[in-house]
Amino acid sequence: MMRTYPYSHAANAVKERQVWAVLRAYRHSAQQIANDQWKSLFITGGMEKDGPICPADHIISKRYRQTCQYQVIAVLKSWLSNRKNDFRMLVTHSSLWKDQTEEGKRLCIQLLFINKHGLWFRDRVVMRKEAIPPEVMRLARNLFRRLMNKHNKPSFRHIGMALDAKVARVEAPKKAHSAQFPYWLTVSTLDSGKPIHIPLVENPYALGADGDDKAFVQINVRRGTAMDGRAGILDIARVKEAAPVFSLERPRPQIVETLGIDVGLRTLVATSMGELLGRNLIDRLCRLDAQISRLAAERQRQGLPVRSRRYDTLVNRLRTFLKNEIGRVLNGLFARVHPAKVVIESLDFRSPDLSRRLNRLVQNFGRTWFRKKLDMLSEQYGFLVEEVHAAYSSQTCKSCDYVAKNNRSSQSKFHCRFCGRKAHADPNGACVIRRRRSLAEYAPWRSKRQILQATVGCFLKRWSGRLSGLQVNSALRLVVEGNPYFADHRAALWPGNTTTD
Numbered sequence: 001m002m003r004t005y006p007y008s009h010a011a012n013a014v015k016e017r018q019v020w021a022v023l024r025a026y027r028h029s030a031q032q033i034a035n036d037q038w039k040s041l042f043i044t045g046g047m048e049k050d051g052p053i054c055p056a057d058h059i060i061s062k063r064y065r066q067t068c069q070y071q072v073i074a075v076l077k078s079w080l081s082n083r084k085n086d087f088r089m090l091v092t093h094s095s096l097w098k099d100q101t102e103e104g105k106r107l108c109i110q111l112l113f114i115n116k117h118g119l120w121f122r123d124r125v126v127m128r129k130e131a132i133p134p135e136v137m138r139l140a141r142n143l144f145r146r147l148m149n150k151h152n153k154p155s156f157r158h159i160g161m162a163l164d165a166k167v168a169r170v171e172a173p174k175k176a177h178s179a180q181f182p183y184w185l186t187v188s189t190l191d192s193g194k195p196i197h198i199p200l201v202e203n204p205y206a207l208g209a210d211g212d213d214k215a216f217v218q219i220n221v222r223r224g225t226a227m228d229g230r231a232g233i234l235d236i237a238r239v240k241e242a243a244p245v246f247s248l249e250r251p252r253p254q255i256v257e258t259l260g261i262d263v264g265l266r267t268l269v270a271t272s273m274g275e276l277l278g279r280n281l282i283d284r285l286c287r288l289d290a291q292i293s294r295l296a297a298e299r300q301r302q303g304l305p306v307r308s309r310r311y312d313t314l315v316n317r318l319r320t321f322l323k324n325e326i327g328r329v330l331n332g333l334f335a336r337v338h339p340a341k342v343v344i345e346s347l348d349f350r351s352p353d354l355s356r357r358l359n360r361l362v363q364n365f366g367r368t369w370f371r372k373k374l375d376m377l378s379e380q381y382g383f384l385v386e387e388v389h390a391a392y393s394s395q396t397c398k399s400c401d402y403v404a405k406n407n408r409s410s411q412s413k414f415h416c417r418f419c420g421r422k423a424h425a426d427p428n429g430a431c432v433i434r435r436r437r438s439l440a441e442y443a444p445w446r447s448k449r450q451i452l453q454a455t456v457g458c459f460l461k462r463w464s465g466r467l468s469g470l471q472v473n474s475a476l477r478l479v480v481e482g483n484p485y486f487a488d489h490r491a492a493l494w495p496g497n498t499t500t501d
Contacts, residue, residue, distance in 0.1 A: 001376075001380050002240070003242050004239055005238055006236070007183070007203050007237065007238055008203075009199060011196075011199070015196045018190075020234075021189070022060070026064065026068055026159075030072050031157070034072050042121055044121075067161075072156065075154050079153065080118065087111075087144060090143060091108060110136050113127050114137070115140065120141050160219060163187070163217050167187065168217045170185050170186075171183070171184055182200070182202045183200040184199055185197070185236065198236070206240065214241055218237040218238075220234075221235070222234075242380060255338050256338070256340075258342075259337060261343065261433070262427070262430040265282045265362070266280075267279050270429065271333070272430040272431045272433070275333070278326075286353060289358040292311070295310060326370050330374065330377055334377050339383050340383055341383060342374070342384070342386070343388060343436065344385065347367040348367075350362070388439075391452070392451055393432045393436075394429045396455055397416035397418065397419060398423075398428050398431035400416060400418050400419040401459040402419065403452070403459065403485055404479075413425060418476065456485055456489065467493050468494065472494075
């Protein structure tokens with residue numbers, strides 16, 4: 001797995017302007033190449049990684065154009081891969097999937113075959129030595145166009161340069177007067193034969209990380225620093241291939257089959273093994289919320305825009321804190337525990353203790369970064385990630401499956417009104433999430449009502465025999481009869497003699 005590590009640099013203003021000029025031309029070329037690749041997809045049915053590039057449309061060199069084309073193709077293929085997943089979900093969750101006729105099954109298989117191989121815009125597709133009918137191809141194209149219109153295509157207006165050794169390379173200093181910097185980055189410019197040399201400062205964290213350095217460099221302009229066409233602050237990162245996770249020198253981790261994770265802001269991560277990680281996260285967020293809300297209110301009172309340099313600094317501080325805390329907790333967790341599968345709930349980082357403004361910031365950034373970090377770790381440690389619906393997981397007992405609103409009396413206390421079990425609410429929720437794995441009834445696209453019906457049905461399947469034999473004044477029967485979640489099932493359990501009649 002590849003990792004990027006930022007490096008500080010000591011480039012002067014002239015060199016920064018030269019890199020900025022290359023970056024602007026690179027972004028323009030990336031957009032032109034992307035347009036050509038979309039045309040290729042719609043006309044020929046595929047993208048050409050090594051296809052010809054018209055030099056008249058670009059001012060960067062041929063080496064830069066080839067590097068840029070590889071990067072653009074990778075971004076577009078990633079976007080298309082997500083649309084493939086959406087296409088498959090659209091077909092498998094439609095009424096067509098429930099059609100048990102021979103014709104309906106054949107149509108589903110043909111649509112999934114076209115989607116699997118990315119053949120939506122081909123004129124003719126052969127499956128099992130038989131051509132797929134034109135009306136099926138037309139249906140596949142219409143479905144895919146619908147998904148394309150629903151999601152924005154990748155934009156390359158702010159793309160960073162991912163450069164290989166053809167145009168950028170990191171070298172050790174060759175002269176004695178340059179030895180004060182451990183590395184020098186040589187970058188080709190728009191002027192042929194006139195590269196620039198940028199001194200890099202050592203990154204102790206990258207130096208201590210296990211792995212091999214790759215001949216690959218990322219260059220971008222820091223967000224919000226390039227304004228009115230002026231050059232912004234350059235960010236330079238080197239790429240290193242991470243070392244294998246399993247090593248005889250490290251402590252042996254605990255191997256588990258499935259790990260359930262409950263995510264929140266009071267306790268960032270609670271596991272089905274009973275661990276509580278990242279406690280009191282909400283306290284730091286509340287302090288930042290007070291500062292951001294006070295600043296926003298003051299600027300609105302003065303009739304000024306909310307966005308300012310200080311406002312952006314506070315928001316960046318919030319994002320950095322969330323990023324570091326999520327990374328610290330997840331890195332420590334998976335260094336100790338190696339699961340085969342991780343089951344998480346549909347992530348929701350909102351909290352009633354925070355303002356609407358900070359809830360939006362935390363929800364957008366926290367959810368995105370948590371999932372991104374989990375995907376990185378799944379690639380590093382080789383586990384699968386499955387997402388299930390989170391509805392009613394905090395109200396369900398992991399021992400008896402009884403679901404009730406009053407099961408959770410507070411943020412941390414869980415007391416089952418049916419079996420009497422007491423536990424911490426967050427690990428109990430993580431265990432419930434783990435048990436929902438591989439069950440279609442708890443898929444993320446289900447509604448809350450469907451989740452409640454599945455949860456109640458699971459409880460009744462287990463306990464309906466015992467419940468139907470209980471006396472009218474039995475304590476357990478009174479508990480279930482008084483639960484509004486079971487209102488539709490009282491008549492079936494106790495026909496004609498419920499205590500609520």
